Amino acid sequence: MSYKIAIAEYQAEYVVKKSRFIARLLPVRNREEVNAAVAKARADYPDARHHCWAYLLGPPADARGAGMNDDGEPAGTAGRPILNVLQHGHLGDVLVIVVRYFGGIKLGAGGLVRAYSAATREAVEAAPCRQREQLACWRARGDFACEQPLRHWLDQHGGYLDSVCYGEQVQLDLRAPAAQAETLAALCAAHRISLEELI
Incomplete structure (x- = not known):
């Protein structure tokens, strides 16, 4: 199955009610690369409150592997929205880590879902990509x-x-x-x- 992959790491930022959502998108081939990238994001942003993520291995509509993590956010408000954007996007073999800096104003569950989705969408839509070979x-x-x-x-x-x-x-x-x-x-x-x- 043919699909697109990111050719390099890409980062986008989304701000809402003073909270910063930094979406880091990068190509991955296996769970080991996912773990290493999440550890690096934690090291790069050690003072952030949350490092939420989701990944797809294989084509977006038919991934052979997927995973997500809310990293302390209310269940279903971070990892699931990130994964939903990936599953409905054009990129496969991809990981998105969204780093959140809390701005002092609570967003509520719906606000978190919208913010994590928006940050992920910005990264997915702008990341440099190419067609993966069959x-x-x-x-x-x-x-x-x-x-x-x-x-x-x-x-x-x-x-x-x-x-x-x-x-x-x-x-x-x-x-x-x-x-x-x-x-x-x-x-x-x-x-x-x-x-x-x-x-």
Whole structure:
């Protein structure tokens, strides 16, 4: 499925009743990158009251992974509105963290939903993006030494590692641009990795 992805981190700010909502949008490929980005936002804005977020992995209308966090705001007033904007937007493989500085005037539940939604929408609509290449799914199996070259190849070719299973061999389920099928097959042949395309 074809969809757009952000090509760089982007930040937008929305102010209402003296409260600042700083929306940081960035491309992510997995939950580890989400966790690292949220930790960095907390470090960058340590004095903010809330660091609320939501992410989508995969296309916006059919994500294979999604998550959200209200970070102390009333339940459903921050993470859910951020996620709703992402699900109805044009970007996939995306994380939005909205950092809130309280301005002294309470917004109420409805006001919070509107503010978090508006901040997210501003970031989504203005972020630089490009079309993601069509991805295909493969399953690779080999000895444990094959994992590192596959991970490196995925990083270099815009691919993703969906899961790793360790047994007598290592099994890696991955997604990569369909146009790179020949180079992936060549890498696997060179490292004696069995490769099958998943439907």
